Amino acid sequence: MFKNAVQLFEIFGFKLRVDPSWLLIAALIVWSLSTSYFPEMLPAQTATFYTTLGIVAMLGMFVSLVLHELAHSVVARAYGLEIGGITLFIFGGVAELGEEPHTPKSEFQIAIAGPLMSLALAGLFYLASGPFIDGDNIGAIGAVLGYLALINLVLAVFNMVPAFPLDGGRVFRAAIWQVTGDVVRATRISSRIGTFFGLFLMVTGAFAVFGGQGIGGVWQILIGFFVINASSGSYQNLLVKNALRGKSARMLMSDLLWTVDADASIAQLVDDVMLRHGVSFVPVLSQGRLFGYVDTAGAGSIDRVEWSTRRVFEVATPAGPDNMVTPDTPLDEVFKRLGAGTRRKLMVADAGKLIGVISLSDLVHYLALQQEIGTPMKTGH
Known part of the structure; x- marks a missing residue:
């Protein structure tokens, strides 16, 4: 899937790779934080200071994404599923499952593990930021930890939207699968919701662009386009696997x-x-x-x-x-x-x-x- 991804290292036996597209989002994060977030939180500092904090916060987000995907991978391995590795790319990260979960229970537990990890990280970063915040006086460490708490909370909430193939969509698919006993039907329903959600993101992103929000709206359109393609592709892949299963x-x-x-x-x-x-x-x-x-x-x-x-x-x-x-x-x-x-x-x-x-x-x-x-x-x- 990510032919140009570069392997960085292994963690708990999982190969961690970074697609070149991740460099773009990493640069955008550093630029956004160093020109907007940190100057607002910590006024009257140098550009070098803001850029340094932006890099530190970006690396913290990198670690958070890895831990999110690692949670998926550890649970998947516990169910005996093959994991091709963890890859970070422009839209976040993905734990590359070599096969689909075999039961609704395994699907649910694998899917929910990532958002739970992000929620836990949000709580930890929030608690850790407390000693560095004194009323309106927020130190550099407090600002970085506060950002990481917020971004992990956003990551958890966004991923729990019941739109396949987001984690929430997989949880929703597991529920339908459990009730109907039909993984194809469950995938079709959750995939359609994913398509509608992607269209919603693209339409609202277009309004945001015309409303003068620029990069934020364009980014929303791109995410919507990715969700639509991923949801449709996942459903088609499942149809192919089911059509070919048991045949040689x-x-x-x-x-x-x-x-x-x-x-x-x-x-x-x-x-x-x-x-x-x-x-x-x-x-x-x-x-x-x-x-x-x-x-x-x-x-x-x-x-x-x-x-x-x-x-x-x-x-x-x-x-x-x-x-x-x-x-x-x-x-x-x-x-x-x-x-x-x-x-x-x-x-x-x-x-x-x-x-x-x-x-x-x-x-x-x-x-x-x-x-x-x-x-x-x-x-x-």
């Missing part, structure tokens, strides 16, 4: 194959296989066993005048875990692998013997047909 590559692979021998010339590959049968992806065999594959890019990498003397094995990509699956590989795993990279076809092999090829188009066509026919989907386990 054997079901959708094509066993009508055009292959080429590793010792054949590139001219034979192009003329007798690719052009004759209209295929651009050709598995390569050597003594009856799978050697790898060759595509049009591989053939085109050799000058045409050398095609009759050069051999297929010279341009073939060897078979390996990144381009090959077994017939028993779950379809959702196949879909994940095909969707994550640039490769659109995978060879299906068993004990070194080629038995088929499965493509992304095969999966997309299957999903489209299933949606069109309206085949009932499993709703969880």
Whole structure:
């Protein structure tokens, strides 16, 4: 999801990554605090002083976001769910679950853990700020701690809005799931609320922009756009997972194959296989066993005048875990692998013997047909 994220360190076995987009929000936070919040709270100080406090407060917010997502991750791991890591990005942070929670109870407890952590942090920062506040006299430490108390409270309250995929939306989904026993229906309802909430944010943000609030309104529009896309994407991902659950590559692979021998010339590959049968992806065999594959890019990498003397094995990509699956590989795993990279076809092999090829188009066509026919989907386990 975050291909450009940089890993900083591990905490309790969870990899903490920061997407470059986080740098933008970090800079905006420092700028806003150093030009508005701290000058108002602590007048008659230097710009350097305000900037320093802004950086300290931003780092405090960074730690708060990490702890919020860490709470989600620890509870998820307790339920045996795979955690891909914790990533901070422009809209906050996300604990990357490798799979959906299996029960309404686990969904509820994983979702509620983050806001509870933020509420606890808000309380701790508020109590810690007390000794540094004397009536209207607020010291630098008090101002920073007060800001962190406020931002954690806002984080907790905002995340508890019952709009999927916010934490509150997941809590709401868990409740519907518990009552109906249908995770797809629960996700559809909470996702629609998430879409309406996103639209609300965008509309009110637009009014704010026209009302002269500038950056605040634009930021609200961006958050609304993110919520809409995330809620819709989460629902579609669940539909895909349910449609593919319990099925393997054997079901959708094509066993009508055009292959080429590793010792054949590139001219034979192009003329007798690719052009004759209209295929651009050709598995390569050597003594009856799978050697790898060759595509049009591989053939085109050799000058045409050398095609009759050069051999297929010279341009073939060897078979390996990144381009090959077994017939028993779950379809959702196949879909994940095909969707994550640039490769659109995978060879299906068993004990070194080629038995088929499965493509992304095969999966997309299957999903489209299933949606069109309206085949009932499993709703969880």
